[in-house]
Amino acid sequence: MKITRRTAIQTGLAASAILAAPSIVRGQARPSAARTIRAVMHGDIPTYDPIWTTANMAGYHGGMVYDTLFGIDGNQQPQPQMVGRHGVSDDKLTYTFELRDGLKWHDGSAVTTADILPSLKRWAARDGGGQHLMERVKDLAAKDEKTFSITLREPYGLVLDVLAKTNMPMCFMMRKKEAETDPMQKIDQVVGSGPFTLNLNETKPGTQYVYDRNPNYVPRAEAASGIAGGKIAKVDRVIMMNMPDAQTAVAALQAGEIDFYEVPPTDLLPQLESDRNIKIEVLNGLGNVGQVRLNYLHPPFDNVKARQAMLYLVKQSDVLKATFGDSKYVKQVSSYFGMGTPMENDANIDWFKGGQNIAKARELFKEAGYDGRPIVIMQATNIAVMSNTSLVIAQAMRQAGLNVQVEAMDWSNVVQRRASKAPPNQGGWNIFITWSGGAAIGNPILLSAHAATGDKAWFGWPSDAKHEELRNKWALAPTLDARKAVARELQANAWNFVPQLYYGQWVQPAAMRRNLRGVIPVAEIVPWWNAEKV
Numbered sequence: 001m002k003i004t005r006r007t008a009i010q011t012g013l014a015a016s017a018i019l020a021a022p023s024i025v026r027g028q029a030r031p032s033a034a035r036t037i038r039a040v041m042h043g044d045i046p047t048y049d050p051i052w053t054t055a056n057m058a059g060y061h062g063g064m065v066y067d068t069l070f071g072i073d074g075n076q077q078p079q080p081q082m083v084g085r086h087g088v089s090d091d092k093l094t095y096t097f098e099l100r101d102g103l104k105w106h107d108g109s110a111v112t113t114a115d116i117l118p119s120l121k122r123w124a125a126r127d128g129g130g131q132h133l134m135e136r137v138k139d140l141a142a143k144d145e146k147t148f149s150i151t152l153r154e155p156y157g158l159v160l161d162v163l164a165k166t167n168m169p170m171c172f173m174m175r176k177k178e179a180e181t182d183p184m185q186k187i188d189q190v191v192g193s194g195p196f197t198l199n200l201n202e203t204k205p206g207t208q209y210v211y212d213r214n215p216n217y218v219p220r221a222e223a224a225s226g227i228a229g230g231k232i233a234k235v236d237r238v239i240m241m242n243m244p245d246a247q248t249a250v251a252a253l254q255a256g257e258i259d260f261y262e263v264p265p266t267d268l269l270p271q272l273e274s275d276r277n278i279k280i281e282v283l284n285g286l287g288n289v290g291q292v293r294l295n296y297l298h299p300p301f302d303n304v305k306a307r308q309a310m311l312y313l314v315k316q317s318d319v320l321k322a323t324f325g326d327s328k329y330v331k332q333v334s335s336y337f338g339m340g341t342p343m344e345n346d347a348n349i350d351w352f353k354g355g356q357n358i359a360k361a362r363e364l365f366k367e368a369g370y371d372g373r374p375i376v377i378m379q380a381t382n383i384a385v386m387s388n389t390s391l392v393i394a395q396a397m398r399q400a401g402l403n404v405q406v407e408a409m410d411w412s413n414v415v416q417r418r419a420s421k422a423p424p425n426q427g428g429w430n431i432f433i434t435w436s437g438g439a440a441i442g443n444p445i446l447l448s449a450h451a452a453t454g455d456k457a458w459f460g461w462p463s464d465a466k467h468e469e470l471r472n473k474w475a476l477a478p479t480l481d482a483r484k485a486v487a488r489e490l491q492a493n494a495w496n497f498v499p500q501l502y503y504g505q506w507v508q509p510a511a512m513r514r515n516l517r518g519v520i521p522v523a524e525i526v527p528w529w530n531a532e533k534v
Helices: 056-065 113-126 127-134 159-162 246-256 266-273 304-313 316-324 359-368 382-401 411-417 465-476 480-497
Strands: 036-040 070-072 079-082 083-088 094-099 137-140 147-152 196-198 207-212 237-241 278-282 290-292 375-380 404-409 431-437 501-506 509-513
Touching: 056 196, 056 207, 056 237, 056 278, 079 083, 079 159, 113 137, 113 147, 127 159, 127 237, 137 246, 207 465, 246 266, 246 509, 266 278, 266 509, 290 304, 290 382, 304 382, 304 480, 316 382, 316 501, 375 382, 375 411, 382 404, 382 501, 404 411, 411 509, 465 480
Parallel strands: 036 237, 375 404, 375 431
Antiparallel strands: 070 079, 083 094, 094 147, 137 147, 196 207, 207 237, 278 509, 290 431, 290 501
C-alpha cells in the first residue's frame, strides 16, 4: 500500500455507524450565513456519548451540548463552571459545592444534585483520573437540590484538576436519566445544559453535525478563558463537517464555503498562507503526542520482551515524515511525559539514543517466544497520521521478520473494535494508533492511557503494580520538584514494562477565514463559544 502525506478527511462513516440515533432537542430555523460557522474537523463523531469514549471528536460534541462543574482556564488552573461557590474543610477531606443559578437542561428542567451525583459516578467509572479520585472518596452526598459534597479518606490535592480536565473523557454533567445509564453502554438521548443544542433535523451522521445556540443558557460573568469563564454563543449555528479530501477542504476554505479547517496538511500550508483572506493559528501549544497502544491480553505483547522490542522498531523520524514531511511543526519524543511538559525527563532512554535497531528487536521477539502468528494492526484510513503510522510501523515490523496483518477501517470502527478483549483472530487486535494532547500526556493521573490497572485500564489493559504505586506517590507529592522526582521514577519504570510507546509529537496549525474571530486556544478540544464572524 502506498503511503501518502496528503491528509484525507473522508466522509467514511455511514449513518448506521452511530448505532442508535438518539433523541435530540430540535433546532431552530436556519440562520443566516453571517451567523453560521462551518468547520471541517479532523474526523467523524463516533458516538454522541462523550463519557463512553476517549475519542476527541466526541469531546468536541460534548463541549457544545454539555457543561462541566469546573473548567481549566488559559493558565491551566481549574475554575468553577457549573459550580457557584465551593470550599474545603480545614482537614482537606471534605469538599462542598453549590451549583450556580440559572442552570437548566435543554428540555427546560432545572439542573440539580440528583443529576450531578450519578453523572460523577458514571464518568468516574470510565475515566482514569476519575477512577484515581474515586479510590479516595469515602462519600459522595447531596445536601439539597443545589449543594453536594465529596468526602475523602485522605487528602488529595488533585480533586479540582480532575473535575476540570480537558482530555477525554471530560467530566460532562448529564441529566439523571442518562447519567444512570450503565457506563459500559452508550446513552440513547442527548439532552445537555450547555451553550448549544444538537439539531437532529439538519444533522447527517458521517457528513455534518449541526449545533444551534441555546437561547436559555446562562453564561458565567467572567471572560472566556480555556474552557472556563463565560460560554457566550456569539453565532446562531455551528456546523462541524467532514470533507472527502484535503484539496476539497482547502478550496472550500479559500472560496469562503467553510470558515475553519482544523487539520490542513503541512504541504498545503504555503498555499493557505499566501491567501490574504486566510490566517493560520496553532490552538494547542504543546501539540499532540502520537501513541502506539499494545494489547497486553494476547501474544505477543502479553510478554514484556515483545513490548520492549517495539521501542527499537518504531523509527519516529520515518513516521513523522510520512505525514508531515520536513516540517517545523514536529519533534521526536523520548520522555514518557512528552516534550516540553513540566514532567519531561531523560530517565531510561538509551533505547531512544541508539535509534532504530531491527536486530535488537528481532532478538527480543525471539526471547518473547514469538511463534509467527499474525499481529493485527488496526489502520484508521480516514485520518492520515494514523493511517500512515500504521503502514510505517508494519513495514518496520516485517523487516524484523514479523507476520503483520494491517486491517483497514475508519476511525469510528477502530473506536468500536478497540474495546474488544477477544483474541485478534476472533475480532480483537494487537495494535492501534492514536494520539493525546501534550498537556494530558504530561500528567500521570489525568490521562486514562497512563493507568496500568489491568482490566480497569484503558484499551490495551496494561498492568504494573509498581507503576500504580508511583502514580499514587506522584499525586500525593507536596511540591512541583517532588513531582518531577517521582516522574523520573515513573518514566524509568515505564520504559521497562512499556505501557505504550510514541511515534512523535507535533503541533497542528488550524486554518481559518480572517473574519472568524475569538476561537479559544485549548488543548484537546475546539470550543465554539466566544467565536464569531465579523
